[in-house]
Amino acid sequence: MTPDRSRLLLLDGHSLAYRAFYALKDANLMTTDGQHTEAVYGFTSMLTNVLRDEQPTHVAVAFDRSEPTFRHEEYAEYKANRSETPEDFKGQMQLIYELLDILRIPRLSKAGFEADDLIATLATRASAADMDVLIVTGDRDALQLVDERVTVLMTRRGISDMTRFTPAAVQEKYQLTPQQYPDFAALRGDPSDNLLSIPGVGEKTAAKWVREFGSLTALVDRVDEVKGKVGDKLRDHVAQVLMNRRLTELLRDVPVDVELDQLTQGDWDREAVNRIFDSLQIRGELRERVFKTLGSAESEPEQGFEVETFILGPDRVGGWLAALPEGRAGLAFKGSYGSGTGRIDAIAVASPDGGAAHIDPAKLTEADFAALSEWLADERRPKAVHDAKGPLLALWTQGLDLRGLSCDTALAAYLAMPGQRTFALEDLARRYLHRDLKVEEESDGQAALFGDDEDAPAKDLALRAHVVRELADALEGFLAERGGTHLLADVELPLVRVLAELERAGIAVDRDYLTGMEAQFAAAVKQAVEEAHRVVGEQFNLGSPKQLQEIFFNKLNLPKTKRTKTGYSTDADQLAWLATQTEHELPVIMLRHRDQQKLRQTVEGLIKEIADDGRIHTTFNQIIAATGRLSSEKPNLQNIPIRTAEGRRIRQGFTVGGGHETLLTADYSQIELRIMAHLSGDESLIAAFESGHDFHQATASRVFDLPPEQVDGELRARIKAMNYGLAYGLSDFGLSGQLNIPVAEARELKEEYFQEFGGVRDFLQAIVAQARADGYTETIMGRRRYLPDLTSDNRQRREMAERMALNAPIQGSAADIIKVAMLNVRRALGEAALRSRMLLQVHDELVFEVAPGELEVLTEVVREQMNAAYQLRVPLEVSVGTGRTWEDAGH
DNA sequence: GCGTTGACGTA
DNA sequence: CGTACGTCAACGCA
Numbered sequence: 001m002t003p004d005r006s007r008l009l010l011l012d013g014h015s016l017a018y019r020a021f022y023a024l025k026d027a028n029l030m031t032t033d034g035q036h037t038e039a040v041y042g043f044t045s046m047l048t049n050v051l052r053d054e055q056p057t058h059v060a061v062a063f064d065r066s067e068p069t070f071r072h073e074e075y076a077e078y079k080a081n082r083s084e085t086p087e088d089f090k091g092q093m094q095l096i097y098e099l100l101d102i103l104r105i106p107r108l109s110k111a112g113f114e115a116d117d118l119i120a121t122l123a124t125r126a127s128a129a130d131m132d133v134l135i136v137t138g139d140r141d142a143l144q145l146v147d148e149r150v151t152v153l154m155t156r157r158g159i160s161d162m163t164r165f166t167p168a169a170v171q172e173k174y175q176l177t178p179q180q181y182p183d184f185a186a187l188r189g190d191p192s193d194n195l196l197s198i199p200g201v202g203e204k205t206a207a208k209w210v211r212e213f214g215s216l217t218a219l220v221d222r223v224d225e226v227k228g229k230v231g232d233k234l235r236d237h238v239a240q241v242l243m244n245r246r247l248t249e250l251l252r253d254v255p256v257d258v259e260l261d262q263l264t265q266g267d268w269d270r271e272a273v274n275r276i277f278d279s280l281q282i283r284g285e286l287r288e289r290v291f292k293t294l295g296s297a298e299s300e301p302e303q304g305f306e307v308e309t310f311i312l313g314p315d316r317v318g319g320w321l322a323a324l325p326e327g328r329a330g331l332a333f334k335g336s337y338g339s340g341t342g343r344i345d346a347i348a349v350a351s352p353d354g355g356a357a358h359i360d361p362a363k364l365t366e367a368d369f370a371a372l373s374e375w376l377a378d379e380r381r382p383k384a385v386h387d388a389k390g391p392l393l394a395l396w397t398q399g400l401d402l403r404g405l406s407c408d409t410a411l412a413a414y415l416a417m418p419g420q421r422t423f424a425l426e427d428l429a430r431r432y433l434h435r436d437l438k439v440e441e442e443s444d445g446q447a448a449l450f451g452d453d454e455d456a457p458a459k460d461l462a463l464r465a466h467v468v469r470e471l472a473d474a475l476e477g478f479l480a481e482r483g484g485t486h487l488l489a490d491v492e493l494p495l496v497r498v499l500a501e502l503e504r505a506g507i508a509v510d511r512d513y514l515t516g517m518e519a520q521f522a523a524a525v526k527q528a529v530e531e532a533h534r535v536v537g538e539q540f541n542l543g544s545p546k547q548l549q550e551i552f553f554n555k556l557n558l559p560k561t562k563r564t565k566t567g568y569s570t571d572a573d574q575l576a577w578l579a580t581q582t583e584h585e586l587p588v589i590m591l592r593h594r595d596q597q598k599l600r601q602t603v604e605g606l607i608k609e610i611a612d613d614g615r616i617h618t619t620f621n622q623i624i625a626a627t628g629r630l631s632s633e634k635p636n637l638q639n640i641p642i643r644t645a646e647g648r649r650i651r652q653g654f655t656v657g658g659g660h661e662t663l664l665t666a667d668y669s670q671i672e673l674r675i676m677a678h679l680s681g682d683e684s685l686i687a688a689f690e691s692g693h694d695f696h697q698a699t700a701s702r703v704f705d706l707p708p709e710q711v712d713g714e715l716r717a718r719i720k721a722m723n724y725g726l727a728y729g730l731s732d733f734g735l736s737g738q739l740n741i742p743v744a745e746a747r748e749l750k751e752e753y754f755q756e757f758g759g760v761r762d763f764l765q766a767i768v769a770q771a772r773a774d775g776y777t778e779t780i781m782g783r784r785r786y787l788p789d790l791t792s793d794n795r796q797r798r799e800m801a802e803r804m805a806l807n808a809p810i811q812g813s814a815a816d817i818i819k820v821a822m823l824n825v826r827r828a829l830g831e832a833a834l835r836s837r838m839l840l841q842v843h844d845e846l847v848f849e850v851a852p853g854e855l856e857v858l859t860e861v862v863r864e865q866m867n868a869a870y871q872l873r874v875p876l877e878v879s880v881g882t883g884r885t886w887e888d889a890g891h
Numbered sequence: 892g893c894g895t896t897g898a899c900g901t902a
Numbered sequence: 903c904g905t906a907c908g909t910c911a912a913c914g915c916a
Contacts, residue, residue, distance in 0.1 A: 543911055545897055564897070571898060598899060601910060627906060629902085636908045639901035647900080672902090728904035737903085799903085807905040811902090815906095843902040843906085896913080902906080 008126045008263060009056035010119045012137035013063040013107065017043045017096055019138040019155045021089050031281045034796045039092040044099060045286055050136055050153065050162075052293040058131070058263040060106040060122065062115035063093075069112050071247050078247060080194050091793050095280065102276050103294065104266030106258070113254050116141060120250035123150050126260055136162070141185065141248055146170050146178035176210055183216035186245035195244045198237045200230050209234075216245055268294065270430050278421060279789075305435060308355040309462040311455060317364065318371030320349075320357050327352030328382040328406055330469025332461050337390025339609075339634065340503040340617030344394045346458070347372075348465035356462035361398065373400050382406035384472035386425050386464075389622070392500045407472035411492045414623035415484040416475065418785055423623055429467050432474040437467050483782045491781065491819050492622065498826045498838070499620045499630070506615030507637070507839045507847070507886075508657030514607050517649060521600035528593035535585045542593050545570050551586070558582050595646075602641065603650060609635045615657060620841070627808050628783045628815040630841055638842045642890070651887035660836075660849045662882050663889040666862045667845035669877040670695055671814045672727050675780070678872040679809065682759025689874040696720040702756045722753050726760060727810045729803030764806050771805040779812035780870065781820075817876070818844060821869035828861045847886065855882065 020042020029037045051059070071078045100107045108118050116139060123133045127149040135142050138155040143165055146152050152165040163169070170178050187206035189197025209226070213219040219226075220242070226234055234241070270291070277287050312320055330350035335343045350356040364372065375381060376395065383402070385391060387410040392402050410423045413432075429437040453459075479485055533539050536555070540547045548570045552558045559581050561574035568574075572594065578587040609616050618637045620630050632638040640654070641647025656663045668674075673695065677685040688698040693708045700719035701708040721738050722730075730738075736746035754761045771777045772791060776784045785808040789801035822841060829836065835851035836858045846866070850858055859880055866878045883889040 541912080544913085545911095546913075566896075569897085594898080598910090602900070605909070621907095624908095625906060629906060631907050633908060636901085639899090639908070641900060643900085725904065728906095730905095731903050733903045735904095796903095803905065811906065814902090845902085893915085894913105895915100896911100898910090900907100900909090 006058060006126075006129075006131040007054065007056040008058040008060075008122070008131050008133045008260070009050065009054060010122055010133065010135045011047065011050075011059075011061045012115045012119060012135070012139060012142070013043075013061045013096065014093070014115060015138040016046055016136065016155065017093060018089075020046060021086070021092065025088075031279075035095075035280070035794050036088040036092060037095070037280050037282065039089060040095045040099065040280060041282060041286065043096055044282070044290065046136070046155070047105075048286070048290050048293045050134075052289075054134055056134065058126075058260065059265055060108055060258075060263040061100055062118040062122075063097075063107060063109040064115045065109050065111050065113075067111040069114055069117075071114070075243060075247055077194050079192075082192075082194075094793060099276055102268065102272045104268045106263050106265075108256065108258065110254060110256060113251065117251040117254050118256055120145055120252045121254040121256055122260070122263070124252040129260055131260070141182070141250060143170055143181045144178055144248075144250060174207060176207060180210045180215065182245060182248045183219075184210045185248045186216060186241050187219075189244060190248075193247065195247060196237075196240055198230075198233050198241065200233050205230060216241070265294075267434070270427060274421070274427075275419075305429075305437060305463050305467055307350065307459075307463050307466040309455070309459045310355060310357045311458050312357050312359050312368075314363060314365050315368060317357075317359055317368035321371055321375045324349075324351055324375075324381075325353050328384055328469060328472065330356075330465040330467070330472065331383050331385045331391075332465035332468055333385075333391040333394065334457075334461055335391070335394050337394050338619055339611060340393060340506050340619075341397055342390055342394025344391065344398060344400075346461055348458075348461040350462065350465035350469045352469070354466075356466050358458035358462050377401040377403045379403045384409060384468050386410050386428075386468045386471075387423075387623075389496050389500050389503075389620075392497065393504060396500075396504065405493060405496065407476060407488075408493060408496060409468055409471045409475055410623055411496070412472070412475035412479055412484075412488055415488055415492065415783065416479050416482060418628065418783070419626045425464060425467060425471075428471055428475075432478065433467070433470055437463065482784060484784070487781055487783055487816075491816065491823070494823050495622065495819055498822055499622060501826070502838055502840065503617055503619060505837050505839055505849070506611065506613070506617035507849075508615050508655050509606065509610055510653050510655050511607065511610055511614065514603050514650075514653040517653065518600060518603040518607065521596050521603060524596040525593060525600055528589055528596060532586060532589045532593065535589065542590065543597070548590070552578070556584060556586065558584060558587075595644075599641065599647060599650065603653075605635050606650075606653070616654075618840070625815075626785055626804075628779065628812040628819075629843060630815070630819075632840075632842075637840055640886075648887050648890075651890065652885045654886035656884055657849055659851075661852045661855060662850045662884060663839075663886060664836075664848040664850050664855070664858060664862070664880060664882045665845055665886070665889045665891070666848070666866055666878055666880045667842075667891070668814070668818065668866065669879055671817065671844050671876065672810050673723055674872055674874045674876065675810050675813045675817075676727060676760060676763070677874050679780070679813070680759045680763030681873065682757050682763070685757050685760060686874050696723060699723060699757070703753050718749060719753070722749065726764065727807055729764075729806050767809060768802050768805045777805050777808045777812075779809050779816050781813070781816040783812050783816060785812065814844060817870045818846070818866075821866045822846065824865040824869060825862055828865050829858075832857065832861060834858060834861070847889070850882070 017039040021039040024038035024042045029041050031037060097107065110118060119135055119142065123135060123145050126133045133150040134153060135145060135150065136153045140154065142152050146165050146167055153162040154165060155162055167178055170176065170181065174181065176184055184206050187201060187209060188203050189195045209219050213222060220238060223235055223238060310320060329352060332348045333344055334346040344361055347359045347361060348356055359372065381404050383404050384407040385405060388405055388408045395402050409428060413423045413428050426437045429435055479488060529542055532542055536551055540551055549567050552570065553560060553568055558578055560568055561578065562569045572591060575587045575591050606616060611617055616635065618632045619634050620632055622630060624631045641650055674689060677689055684702055688695060688702060691698045696716050696719055697708050697711045700711040700715045703719055704715055718739055721735060725735055732743050732747040732750060735750065736743040739746065767777065771787055775788065776786045778784050787801045787805050789797045790805060792798045792801065818841065822838065825838065834854050834857065836854045837849050838846060839849055840847040848858060848862065863878050863880060867876050879891050881889045881891040
């Protein structure tokens with residue numbers, strides 16, 4: 001079999017991006033922060049389609065440059081008629097460059113030349129090297145390049161339609177050869193390039209002349225033969241036509257400093273591609289198509305993973321584990337986990353020297369179980385696991401434990417790149433090991449190739465264990481370069497066990513109480529619905545913002561509120577505003593409905609999650625929040641209402657469980673502000689914390705130069721808003737909205753504040769500047785957050801990144817501190833052999849269940865450990881409360 | 892069925 | 903035009 005000839009695909013980047021932009025203009029594609037993406041989206045779509053359909057072996061995208069070209073020197077008016085780049089198009093070229101770089105598709109440009117010239121040059125070279133060439137463009141000048149080897153794909157209207165120009169197709173369409181095309185174009189003129197045309201000569205005449213005389217040269221030689229008025233016009237414009245011809249000719253010998261064999265797609269990184277698609281908010285079909293298409297172009301992994309798998313039958317486990325060499329083993333588990341429990345279906349252990357064993361826990365002899373149990377629980381046998389918390393919970397249900405966890409690859413990857421959305425083992429293997437962890441494809445439930453191997457699942461799990469082991473080494477190295485070793489080893493890793501304990505413990509709830517409350521909220525909802533229907537005079541769904549807009553703005557003709565992407569907002573602020581603007585009762589009824597409905601849903605959601613033991617076992621996610629915080633899901637126990645009296649009633653449903661005496665909550669007071677004082681070193685702010693007065697009162701007294709006791713509620717509220725807003729990057733505008741004062745007054749307030757606390761302003765500015773220089777921010781414990789958008793051209797994105805940059809070290813440092821506090825509290829509880837236990841973490845608060853007789857000592861331990869978690873330049877203040885319910889224990 | 896949107900609860 | 907999350911119902915698409 002003779003190998004296919006090489007095929008080079010050349011794309012005209014600007015031309016295609018422009019076509020794509022106009023084709024998708026009406027779709028108004030945009031990210032939520034205002035970056036338009038029509039051109040990026042359309043270009044990517046075209047690129048993907050043509051790669052898929054044409055299967056080129058070589059590829060490059062050529063771009064124009066902003067510098068003038070030889071054409072401008074020849075003709076100052078060249079392209080001078082081009083209108084301004086549309087505002088919505090701006091920034092999209094930069095995004096296309098980034099995307100191509102991430103996809104490792106070569107892009108070319110050269111000062112003084114247009115993309116067309118680069119394309120002509122490379123097409124000519126490739127042709128000479130016996131390659132086929134495919135040119136994709138929207139510019140008809142490229143037709144002159146068409147020959148037996150070179151085909152041009154010309155975009156038609158949309159982005160999916162392309163015309164394929166071979167010599168025959170050019171002939172058919174224009175009745176001209178490709179060589180004649182530029183002659184024709186020169187005679188015709190080209191408004192888009194500002195090439196003048198001959199009055200009275202259009203496409204028809206131009207083509208007729210070229211056909212008749214064979215070429216422009218021949219026509220000029222025999223120009224006297226052209227009869228009539230058009231003949232005179234032609235004679236008047238010969239010089240201009242010849243210039244047109246020179247401008248239309250594409251250069252085939254641009255000194256491009258690249259070899260043909262360099263024009264191939266390089267190794268690309270799935271995670272990076274996912275990242276840029278995430279940031280562009282491109283998902284679904286196009287993302288799929290890119291991965292599917294480029295999957296074939298994606299370089300083959302250096303080699304797949306190979307691992308010899310030992311499927312350990314009865315009585316083989318003990319011997320195999322005993323024979324394991326020194327070093328770290330990789331572990332992988334199959335099973336299901338969540339809600340404080342789990343089930344293990346299979347375990348794989350990868351040996352430090354290569355092989356891996358597969359263990360079926362259902363087929364263990366007593367001796368096997370004992371050996372496995374001992375090995376798993378042996379602190380001195382180091383182990384690496386991917387996302388260990390679930391398996392740990394599952395192991396506990398089987399009477400097993402897991403000790404010696406020296407690396408969790410999910411946590412390590414999270415610390416390395418906390419902004420990632422997922423940390424799937426497959427993705428990490430590709431990113432950090434540059435190899436594929438492929439699971440055999442299955443279709444229609446039928447086992448595909450090799451699927452009839454009944455050991456395939458075992459081999460797959462063994463492979464995962466092996467990959468985890470290799471990945472652990474790679475990630476630790478990577479993390480060490482980023483200064484994350486301490487956080488992994490001394491904070492996140494030990495925290496896994498503590499979180500598993502929290503999840504296993506759960507928190508007791510009073511089901512009857514919650515059920516009764518749900519009925520009350522439901523009744524209030526029903527009443528609100530009826531009232532709403534009555535005052536409007538028709539039935540509608542109060543839960544539908546769309547229907548509500550219809551009622552408010554079309555039926556009742558109430559004043560228009562703030563706009564959302566799809567219409568007018570009906571959120572609580574707008575409803576409250578509407579209530580002040582009109583006599584109509586509906587806004588107030590809606591507010592009550594929203595309120596009661598939200599509470600009802602919250603309670604309903606909680607009831608659904610009550611386990612058989614009468615407790616709710618949330619799941620804490622350790623690798624979600626980019627700042628380092630935990631998150632809580634199924635259900636989220638970090639957003640149980642507290643602000644309103646009605647909402648707080650829900651907290652009375654969380655109670656002390658049987659066998660315990662009371663609940664205890666302990667929270668850090670103003671921890672983020674204390675961190676700000678510490679990090680900024682602002683002496684005045686530090687002094688305010690040390691003054692012993694209420695903090696907001698103390699800062700207000702300094703700002704307004706009043707004795708603390710003369711600070712009234714109004715002043716205190718203003719400064720409180722300032723204090724908290726600063727850490728979020730609050731603008732003058734935002735502050736004015738929040739305090740209901742004019743923007744100018746908000747600006748003055750800020751000025752007055754910084755007059756007193758100038759160190760805070762310096763600090764906040766310095767953080768952003770530092771982050772821009774480094775590309776990341778850092779917490780007190782070295783937790784990094786990478787913020788590439790700090791250098792974005794897009795103002796909205798850049799300013800968003802700046803706010804993230806100043807918030808991340810503050811929020812993240814608070815997260816660091818409470819994590820350390822949790823570890824220390826847990827250790828102290830163990831050392832004092834207390835039976836009280838930690839149940840929840842809510843960012844700056846810990847909730848405990850107090851065993852009988854331990855209240856006093858527990859309070860002491862918690863206070864001490866939370867206070868000592870980290871030495872800031874101001875004291876960490878902890879306030880403690882106790883009570884039968886979470887509400888009673890609050891403060 | 893699935894993903895997006897608007898709304899809203901917490902720190 | 904204030905950061906970080908998770909959940910719900912409605913809705914539009916496939």
